[in-house]
Amino acid sequence: MLLEKAYGFQDDNERTPNGIETKYGLASIGKMFTAISIMxxxxxxxxxxxxxxGEILPNYPNKDVREKVTIKNLLNHTSGLGDFFTKKYFEQPEGSIKKLKDYLPFFVNDSLAFEPGERFSYSNGGYIVLGLIIEKVSNEKYQDYVEKKYFETIRYECYKQLIKFSWWWKFNCIRLA
Known part of the structure; x- marks a missing residue:
């Protein structure tokens, strides 16, 4: 290795410097992996x-979602599903969300905001459902599926951890020779 150095701050407010082991939250970039996996x-x-x-997740608790929402609606944010970033979500103890299904109580019983396909509304909840579809069809945990399909394929070793404020995860990746 010729140079191994980190630059900038991992927290601008606290001025905490980055290190070569700093992990970054991927946030909505994770939706890209979800969409590619679905396609x-x-x-x-x-x-x-x-x-x-409902054809894929016949026991999905919300009847309207089961019977009206398509994969296409979820992918392009036209499902009518809302978000899970509510006060109740942010009050959860750290580490209490371990699996995709742990997000369902934050939005699964909500009524659709509009009829699927009627309009666009950004939906984190919709991508949780897509993750559940990937798990059901592939018979693998979402995180394992994505890691195997993308990170192992490009020969990166990634250490992942699910974090409280994002169902996407933080990665620390090392390029393998």
Whole structure:
């Protein structure tokens, strides 16, 4: 290795310097991995864009979502599903959210904000449901599926940790020779 150095701050307010081991939250960048994974499952004819959620997740607790929302609606934020970033979510003890299904209580019983396909509204909850679809169809945990499909493929070793404020995870990746 010719140079190994970190620059900048991991926390601008506290002026905490970055280190070569600093982990960064990916936040909504994780949606890219989710969308690509869904499209690959479609390409393999395991699911389809116009498939209703209930056909894949027959026990999904919200009847309207089961019977009206398609994968396409979830992907393009036209499902009518809302968000899970509520006061109740932020009051959760750190470490209490360990799996995708742990997010469901924060939005699963909410009514659809509009009929699916009627309009656009950014939906983190919709991408939780897409993650659950990936788990169901692949028979793997979402995080394991993404790590295997993308990070192992490009020969990166990544140490992941689920963090409280994002169902996407923080990665510390090392390029393998």
């Amino acid at each position: 690959q499952l479609i390409e393999k004819n395991e699911i389809s864009l116009n498939q209703l959620i």
